[in-house]
Amino acid sequence: MKEFEFIKLLKEKCKGCGSTPGIGDDAALFDNFLVAKDIVCEGIHFLKATPAEHVVLKVFSANISDIAAMGGTPKYVLLGIAVPKAREGEKKNIIEAIKKSAGLYDVEVIGGDTASASNDLFVSLTVIGKKGRFLLSRSGAGKGERVYLSRPLGLARISLEKELGADFDIDAFKHYKMMAEKELGEVLGNVGTVTSCIDISDGLGRDASHLSEESGVKIVIEEKRLPFSHLKQFDVDKVDYFINSGEEFALLFTAKKEHAVDSYLKDNGFEVHDIGYTQKGSGVFLSNGAKRISISSKGYEHK
Template identity: 30%
Template sequence: MNEFDLIEKYFNWKNLNSNDLGIGDDCALVSIDAHQQIATSVDTLIEGVHFPKGTSASDIAHKALAVNLSDLAAMGATPKYFTLALTLPEFDESWLLDFSSTLRVLANQYQITLVGGDTTKGALSITLNVTGTISQGRALLRSAAQAGDHIFVSNSIGDAALAWRQIQQKLTPSDQLLQHFNTPNPQVELGCALVGVANACIDISDGLEQDLGHILKRSNVGARIDLSQIPLNKEVQSYIQKTQDWCVALAGGDDYELCFSVAPENLEKLKAIEKNLKIKLSEIGVITQNKGIERVGDFDKKCQSYQHF
């Protein structure tokens, strides 16, 4: 059983109000009043699972907050506050100083405040719960893709996955790859700008195809994606040319870029966003009525998506 089946089977109680949303999207949505909803998301990072042993406290802090902000971004929510549950094997002052100061810098950058937490002793693990607000009914949902929508991805993908692959092979990734892996930039500004422009949206944390697959499943549609249009940086491109290992791009995860679908009539608005935010947005395919993902391009290697269990 993978993580999604597990959550669906044991923890999806489906007892929320009709406007609200529980398990099954990047964030939960809870109505606070007639005008506003709370968007909230929780993620745990464990040493040896989500980051290699020896990762600096600063990189861990960055990643922990960034991956959670990325979930808010995927809903179009504005960050408001977060809580921190920190489990440490021992009290280490320089570790805590590094961790807390990086956390604070990133929190200030994204205008989100740490309001509470818990510290415990045990194997190194960091759980953050971030909360944002969004106007009632305006969140970008996984379930809102329509056949005919154009599919976009922000910036480039596969960088973090290639870094992780190299680390596992005891190679040293380039600084650029390592930066993508250790200090990803959550696309909060883009997410907020996409409200009213994109239909469905998700952040790429488990791999492009798996995450796009969540949109397709929830929206009851399919997709055709053109491999040649997937935005890859030079290192990833040359790695794939050499190895034909497309998995770093399609199933790699950890990029925290946004994948979203836009109706044809909103493409002009999207161009304006791209220009305003000075961000690269690549059209990689279209939403189709046929279920599943159809891959167009020179590709025949099978990719397994990451399974938590």
């Protein structure tokens, strides 16, 4: 059973017994607090040779990004970590990485648990945040709205491929250093004109499909509007890398055109990209002139 099949079945079985929103959104809500959890496992999310400090930053960013996608402010984290004997010598580096990551995102580590592991490093993080004035979710988009992206995509995938042996002129660990859009998320949660939001963790096509499905709209991404300049130095299919790169932690959100949210954000120091629109229907499509192709399943899925 694949990752999203497992989540779908779990959501069906646990429907009505949790918070709202809960399973299927980026974080759960209770009493004006947002709670999100992420885990990373050696051999699935990172290689055995990957320095542990990069792993720690990655799990912090993934969690903080979930709170940002809900328009909240992250405040506290609970950390669970199991360290194998082969990484005993990295424990001090791990502690420093936890301290540094918490400082970068201005969150407080308030507890957790530690254990020994037989073979592989395992890190789990739970983040608790405060709800913004307006709760953002995946289900609020309507037809006739604009689709916005907080920053260009693709470098996380290129960096990952460099770590796996590809000959790209890029930091092989850059994909562990993709930062969550903490400040932007806080603004989006208080502006009042954003109708839906999700972070890009599984690729543009796949994550946009979550918005499409939960909101009941079709999403059209206009290729001519995608910012590709950062990919020109690499010998890659820029469209493919842009829509399939996962764990970017950018924010994808929707708003009515007349609210000019992009202009408002620009005036407040945030440069976002208007990349498409919503309409009646379902699915996610990439538009290039008169040609449209489905990209609903495009992205990355952990096995």
